Amino acid sequence: MILEIKNLTKTFVIERGVFKAEAGLVKALDGVSFSVNEFDTLGIVGESGSGKTTLAKIIINLIPATSGEVVFDNELIKNIRKDVQIVFQNPYNSLNPKMRIAEILSEPLLIHHIVPRPFVKERALELLRLVGLDENVLGRYPIEFSGGQRQRICIARALASQPKFIILDEPISSLDVTIQAQMLDLFLELKQRLRLTYIFVSHNLAVVRHIADSVLVMENGKVVETGSREEIFYSPKHPYTKALLDAARS
């Protein structure tokens, strides 16, 4: 087990007025527990608002959990900022518009001293080749690229620190359908080549079925069902899972 989540809860407090009076509570995550094995892909499915992105952000420690624990295997994950990375849903918003691609990719390389400074550009180019782009990209700004190309750059950035674990938070849902299949193949290829572990968050069951080894179904911040891909897709037990599958078929 590379990651174990124990009874994770996240409550957002809605504040109102100057004195921050508590106006209500939103339970985004309610007692979520699961684990991920090394070299596996865990698919997390659920409708929008079911807490998938909140979960992703808590795992990578961008926001604190209200209670519960996120435990990484100490041997495999020594520095969460280096060994765990995330790719976000919206590639149009995920790259600093004022930076050239070369600079964007050099950030993680320099922060984690992956390669000595003179080799940074060379390494950035290798990363781009890895995601199917070429050297023409280096000197340009994010605005010059399509959504699919931007998402490839985001993936290259995530790979720069040589992570072992990548959280893909709806990484293809804002892309054209024609691009989606190519991106899925890229994820599978990278996983093979770099021996990665994935959490793949999506609301699209067909996509999860294609990429995930095991699946976790979420509804309103709760885990309603977990199982291998075969279990979830061929013999779902929970009514919510069945409803999701039915909705996807029609």
Add this chain to the structure above:
Amino acid sequence: MQNKSLNIGILIIGFLTIIAILAPLVSPFDPSVIDQDSLLMPPSLKHFLGTDTLGRDLFSRIVFGARISLGIGLVAVGIATLVGLILGAAAGFYGGRIDGLIMRFVDIMLCFPTFYLILAVAAILGPSIFNIMIIVGLTSWMGVARLVRGEILSLKEREFIQAEKSIGASNLRIIIRHLIPNAIGPVLVSATLGIGGAILLESGLSFLGLGVQPPTPSWGNILIESKSTLGVAWWITVFPGLAILTTILGFNLIAEGLKKKLGG
């Protein structure tokens, strides 16, 4: 895309700046040499813009005054922008108590009528060019701080900042390399407008005798000297006034052009 106001503004300010830098070459007379034989001469071929009550060449005085007035404008706005940028970025990025503290300080500073505050401080510290730059700078950063805070509040939720955090970038790196470059556009616009304001403030101060002290010429203190001779020598009032007007027009045109160009 053609940007008329930006081009015209840069032309005006560029022209004035060159004149200010080359003042000793451009001006036909020493700005503080008194000529007893030509007191209050109207504009003529010898004195383009006439002379003042002491017979000093008005054109030379305005040219040298440009150095002082533009210098004060630039340095004061530089100080204000720097202070506003640092405090605004800290407030917006860290939020919570730091934000509360800084923004209440901004509110307190905004409660003072700026001009009287400057007047009081200038009276206590004594009027000098250096003091005026500092005083004007330290009393006009609040707008910048608010602007920067707002920009950073909205930027820091964007995914590219979240991505930077998840690759382990330090807070300082995120602020300096990612947040400020994306927030700087509107700040540039307001700074350009601010230069005009600072020059006006200096003129006002000098007019009240708390600004640049004679015989050093600034556009403000040339104006004050014209007060007593307004009825007989219109040129001493009109030309420094026109200089101030043109400069502020120039900076405002640049600001407007920048706004258009940066899409703000």
